[in-house]
Amino acid sequence: MKNQFTQTMLFCCTNLYLLTSNHAIAEDNLPQKYNNTHIETITVTGVKQAYKGDFATLETPQSELIIDDKLLQYTGAQGLTQALDLSASVARQNNFGGLWNSFAIRGFVGDENLPSNYLVNGFNAGRGFGGARDLSGIEAVEVLKGPRAALLGRGEPGGTINLITKRPTFETSGSLNFSAGSFNTYRADIDYTTTASQNIAMRLVGFYEDADSFRDTIETNKQGLSPSVTWQINDKNQLTYALEYSHQSTPFDRGITAVNGNLNALPISRFLGEPGDGPMEADVLGHQLEFQRKISQHWNLLAGFSYRDTNLEGFATENGFYGGRQFLQRDGKHLTRFRRYRDYNANHQAFRVEANGSFFTGHIQHRLIAGLDTDDFKNDQVFLRARGSAIDDTQPIENERIRLATTNQIINVFNPIYGAYILPVPSPNTDQLEHQKSQGLFIQDQLSLTDKLDIRIGARIDKYQQTLNNRALDNRSTYTDTHISPQLGIVYKTTESFSWYAVYGENFRPLSGATDENNLEPNQSQSTETGVKFLLNGGQLEANVAIFKVAQSNISTVDDDFNATAIGEAESQGFEFDLNGYITDTLSIWASYSLIKAETKNTFKDPNFGTEIPAGADLLNIPKNQFTLQLIQEVSLNEKTLSLIGGVTYVDKRNGFFSDQTFKLPSYSTFRLAAQYEVSNFLKISAEIRNAFDKKYYTNSFADVWVQPGAPRNARLSTTFRF
Incomplete structure (x- = not known):
């Protein structure tokens, strides 16, 4: 992968240099008023998003939340997790030691053994092992609530996240951003777009970050590049290519342990792994190619292909669970750990083609989206493990601790001594390749029966196959099925600024590990939603209640x-x-609130621990109440814009261990203060303080021994140069 990346980047950078070396950057290209975006965007004729069609907010019979680049900058979000905190419908989940994004939408999460899936420009991109997603190169984050399988196919029950990437614009401009913050965090970003000719534009977005952490011994290094090229072939045809590369290096960190149920027993800085394991390495190399054709005034054709390789590799020493091998439950001081080695690789390919447009039958207008797509996902996992012996409860505590100290990698949680034992060599545990393939046909028609009443009808049929090659057992099995996903919605627009909607939809998600032998039928869901949408302040303020x-x-x-x-x-x-x-003209607001009750409906066993979970049990990491508020006041200072920003996030208490409903993560509120000042047309400075009141809090957990603490009060100062 790295050799392939080197060759690709040499090609991209060489061509970028050749295209720009003789191109003068004129001051006239700079926007007259800085609007808190890196680059003034010029829309390229014919650009459309896949699976979207042309629908105004009040015409859409589903709840959607669009977090644009301007808001991302106001709120200082640099990673996907920070962006999703802006939607109260999204709750953080176990993030696999900080190595991937995991979230629940409307109370439901996907496969806990894989990252939560998200889309990039409509292509599946989140199921691989490329590390936590950085927002460099992202123009907007779409939170598409409710089932989307009628168009998108397999997906999570509560909704879908779609990332819109930055595309080339047909003018030359750019920015450099440098920031420094708490925990020795240093970062640089570049965003540069230019034209090669009247109909070819290029853009280069990249970042580099080096950081320590509030967590002991943890250091992170990451970098990425996202070059893209747009060829406006003529007034009807456009071709865009985008490359994605990133590399992350960070230790695997399961967080802190609740000592006999007490979350406050240890400082949030306490790292319980082994620095000698070194970092985990996560890599991404992806390509997207999209073709758009304007067939006529009312019809468009979109076709695209995506190819993405990801890899995650490294060692980790992890907190062991309470049970027969955990010594902490005996003396309350010494934690038993196990060591793992992972070499995870994923290859994801997708193709789609769709037509969208409108026509009339009598007085009824139809807005149609129809097409087909394919999805091919290979999940290759090699997993080694070293864990100690069972504890003999009949032996004296101190004698047993000494006997098991090395084999069980015991560490004193109150006075950890790293490197006390030779790190054990893990033995084979898992060696398998799972291959998921699907082909889908979809159609959606929104009928405008009157000027006020719309009906949306949609359906999709998917044929998919899963093949599981268990190399450790020399066993190969398959599972095949066909699934239909319908959707029905209604929109009634009472005025130009108010509409009511209702929608029903079904969703499905194939389960990892399904075979014809175990008959693991796909996870299925049915969703109903009703709500109102309205515009205030002349359309400057949007609201959705559902x-x-x-x-x-x-x-x-x-x-x-x-x-x-x-x-x-x-x-x-x-x-x-x-x-x-x-x-008002100078005061903007972003507010999001959710009240969610997510629980089991029948008695079944936790697949991780075999514990019986009763009906009515709370799902993991889902707060009943969640709220976020951001206020931005723009004032004039020396005839330049000063933006004053205040934000608060509240998260209710949550179940922190599915198999032990008594273990709860406490509620918390965090506050953020920030300011951004436009010094000149060429310079902006920004400052922020997160967790301003230094609240001790916990963002998510998997069990009482894997709890992720939130960062204490921290600050960041950044400078943006535009050219």
């Missing part, structure tokens, strides 16, 4: 013999309120 219910079935579980089965059922229902836009 109530919803999502029922999920075929959740993966185990039977009495610990064989995989899919009999779990769960339900999520709640209320949402989103408000964003300008209250």
Whole structure:
């Protein structure tokens, strides 16, 4: 992969140099008023988003939240997790030691053994092993709530996240950003776009970050590049190519342990792994190619192909669970750990083609989206493990601790001594390749029956196949199925600024590890939603109020013999309120609130621990109440814009261990203060303080021994140069 990246980047950089070396950068290209975006965007004729069609906010019978580049800059979000905190409908989940993004939408999460899936320009991109997603190169983050399978195919029950990348614009401009912050965090970003000719434009976006952490011994280094090229072939045809490269190096960090249920027993800085394991390495190399054709005034054709390789590799010493091998439950001081080696590789390919447009039958207008796509995902996992012996409870505590100290990698949680023992060599545990393939046909028609009433009808049929090659057992098995995903929606627009909507949809997600032998039928969900959308302040302020219910079935579980089965059922229902836009010409607001009850509906076993989970049990990491508010006041200082920003995030208490419903993560509120000042047309300075009141809090957990603490009070200062 690295050799392939080197060759590709040499090609891109060489061509970028040749295209720009003789191109003068004129001062006239700079925007007259800095609008808190890196680059003034010029829309290229014919650019459209896949699976979207042309629908205004009040015409869409589903709740959607669009976090644009301007808001991302105001809120200082640099990673996907920070961006998703702006939606109260999204809750953080176990992030795999900081190595991937995991989130629940409307109470439901996907496969806990894979990162949460998200889309990039409509292409599946989140299931690989490329590390936590950085927002460099991202123009907007779309939170598409509710089931989307009628168009997108396989997906998560509560909704879909789609990232829109920055594309070339047909003028020359750019920016350099340098920032420094707490925990020795240093970062540089570049965003540069230029034209090679009247119909070819290029853009280069990249970043480099080096940082320590509030966590002991943790150091992170990451970098990425996202070059892209747009060829406006003529007034009807356009071709865009984008490359994605990133590399991350960071130690695997499971967080802190609750000592006998007490989360406050250890400082949030306490690292319980082994620095001698070194960092985990995560790499991404991806390509996207998109072709758009304007067939006529009312019809467009979109076709695209995506290819993405990801890799995650390295050692980690991790906190062991309470049970027969955990010594912490005996003396309350010494933690048993196990060591793992992972070499995870994923290859993801996708192709799609669609036509969208409008036509009339009598007085009824039809807005149609129809097409086909394919998806090919290979998940290759090699996993080694070294864990100690079972504890003999009949022996004296101190004698048993000494006997097991080395084999069980015991560490004193109150006075850790790293490197006390030779790190054990892990033995083979998992060696398998899972291959998931699907082909889908989709169609959606929104009929405008009157000037006020729209009906949306959609359906998709997917044929998919899963092949599991268990190399460790020399066993190969398959699972095939065909699934239909329908959707029905209605929109009634009472005025030019108010509409009511309702929607029903079904969703499905194939379960990893499904074979014809275990008959793990896909996870399925049915969702209903009704709400109102309205515009205020002359359309400058948008709001959405919704109530919803999502029922999920075929959740993966185990039977009495610990064989995989899919009999779990769960339900999520709640209320949402989103408000964003300008209250006045200089005061803007972003507010998001959710009230969610997510619980099991039948008794089944936790597949990780075999513990029986009763009906009515709370799902993991789902707060009942969640709220975020951002206020931005723009004032004039020396005839330049000063933006004063204040934000607060509230997260209710949550279940922190699915198999132990008594273990809860406490509620918390964090505050952010920031300011951005436009010194000149060429220079902007920004400063921010996160967690201003230094609140001790915990963002997510998987169990009582894997709890992720949030960062204490921290600050960042940055400078942006535009040219």
